[in-house]
Every structure is written in structure tokens, then in C-alpha cells.
Amino acid sequence: MSDVSVRGRRDTSPDAEGRALGLNIGWTVFSYLLSGMAAYGLIGWLIGRAVHVELLFPIGMLVGLAISIGFIIWRYGRNAGADEDKDMKTGMSATASRRASHRRGIPREEKSR
Secondary structure (H helix, E strand, C coil): CCCCCCCCCCCCCHHHHHHHHHHHHHHHHHHHHHHHHHHHHHHHHHHHHHHCCCCHHHHHHHHHHHHHHHHHHHHHCCCCCCCCCECCCCCCEHHHHHHHHHHCCCCCCCCCC
């Protein structure tokens, strides 16, 4: 069968599932960036309006962006160790992949000893 899926049928190949998971992670990262800027920008705007310092709005947005980037790095970009492999489909460490799959309701795989 060709690489192009037939119209009306879902592509259930492992490559398609990996692309879908990567797209999902990309949208999640994008939403973290936007929501961090919006939330801290709003806080900065409210405080700046109360104390009559307009510079707190852009400072709040930058602080929110920095916190969001830090959280994204903590959640998706940490090196889980030199001996741990990265998941080939997602590019995340095995620990981060297990954590993300657990959040989506997929049961964790038990390690055999």
C-alpha cells in the first residue's frame, strides 16, 4: 500500500502516531508559553495600574515567559540520565515519556527486575 492514506481512512501506522504525539506536545508547549505570558502580564497590569507604574505590564509578560520556558524545560527537556534512552517516537526521555503517558491515562509499564 502507498504512503498516502486512502481518503476517509485513518492512518494508524507508528509513524503517524508519533507525528500526532509530537504535534500534541508542540501545541501543549505553545499553550504554556501563551498562558504564562497572559497570566503574569495580567498580574503585572493589575499591580501596575494600582501603583501607577505602567512598566509592570511588559515586565510581567517577560517574567511569565521566563517561568513558562523554565517549566517547559523542566517537563520536556530534562536529561533523565546518561544511561536512560530517549523515546524514539517523541524524543523525550523515558521518564518524561512515562510521566506524560500516565497523565493521558495510559498505564505505566512495570520494570522487570
